[in-house]
Amino acid sequence: MKEKIIVIEDEKKIADAIVYALKREGYTVEVVYHGDEAIKKSREFEPDAIILDVMLPGMDGYEILKKLQDTGRMGVIMLTAKDDIVNKILGLELGADDYMTKPFDMRELLTRLKSLLRRMQKAEAGKESEEIDLRGIELHVSHRTAYAGDTLLDLTPKEYDLLKLLLSSPDRAFTREQMLDLVWGMDYYGGTRTVDIHIQRLRKKLGTDYSEIIQTVQGIGYKALGGHSENQH
Numbered sequence: 001m002k003e004k005i006i007v008i009e010d011e012k013k014i015a016d017a018i019v020y021a022l023k024r025e026g027y028t029v030e031v032v033y034h035g036d037e038a039i040k041k042s043r044e045f046e047p048d049a050i051i052l053d054v055m056l057p058g059m060d061g062y063e064i065l066k067k068l069q070d071t072g073r074m075g076v077i078m079l080t081a082k083d084d085i086v087n088k089i090l091g092l093e094l095g096a097d098d099y100m101t102k103p104f105d106m107r108e109l110l111t112r113l114k115s116l117l118r119r120m121q122k123a124e125a126g127k128e129s130e131e132i133d134l135r136g137i138e139l140h141v142s143h144r145t146a147y148a149g150d151t152l153l154d155l156t157p158k159e160y161d162l163l164k165l166l167l168s169s170p171d172r173a174f175t176r177e178q179m180l181d182l183v184w185g186m187d188y189y190g191g192t193r194t195v196d197i198h199i200q201r202l203r204k205k206l207g208t209d210y211s212e213i214i215q216t217v218q219g220i221g222y223k224a225l226g227g228h229s230e231n232q233h
Contacts, residue, residue, distance in 0.1 A: 005048065
């Protein structure tokens with residue numbers, strides 16, 4: 001069965017063009033033209049991916065992303081007329097997988113969407129059933145939840161994926177470029193600074209008792225400290 005895609009875009013000409021192109025590719029498609037309708041529609045439709053405009057009447061794209069973080073895994077490609085790095089980072093920090101600036105080529109949008117869906121399918125197929133437990137940090141992979149000791153961590157999708165990557169290979173040093181490729185995908189066009197920002201946020205959320213697990217490897221990147229910790233239960 002072909003994947004379900006929801007298009008959230010207030011410019012009707014653009015929205016209808018995207019919907020037409022998606023349907024030609026065989027996707028099942030729904031469209032929303034107003035931000036305030038996006039949450040309800042997304043929860044009902046349960047799409048595999050969302051093509052989400054930032055500037056919407058009512059609730060904007062960033063707020064929609066925040067409210068959908070507790071929903072099941074869905075890929076997100078953000079669309080915006082804004083072309084500055086701050087807006088791109090904000091969208092990616094909130095869980096978007098990719099970012100395109102208007103005007104865009106429809107063929108490129110379709111290519112990026114297909115690539116995103118393939119990455120999601122591979123991740124789902126390779127999803128482990130067991131838990132990861134390292135130095136008192138536990139990941140419940142099937143539920144995509146993480147605990148530091150007894151505390152449930154409030155992580156964005158990318159923060160979770162980054163933590164999982166590091167904890168799955170303790171003591172292995174990953175370069176920033178490798179982390180971008182493995183967590184964001186080879187089609188991501190942002191810089192390595194995005195990795196540093198996510199690492200800073202992860203350390204802060206892990207707290208002083210557990211942040212030491214993420215080690216900086218000078219001249220290379222980052223690794224998870226292997227072995228056991230006195231904080232581990």
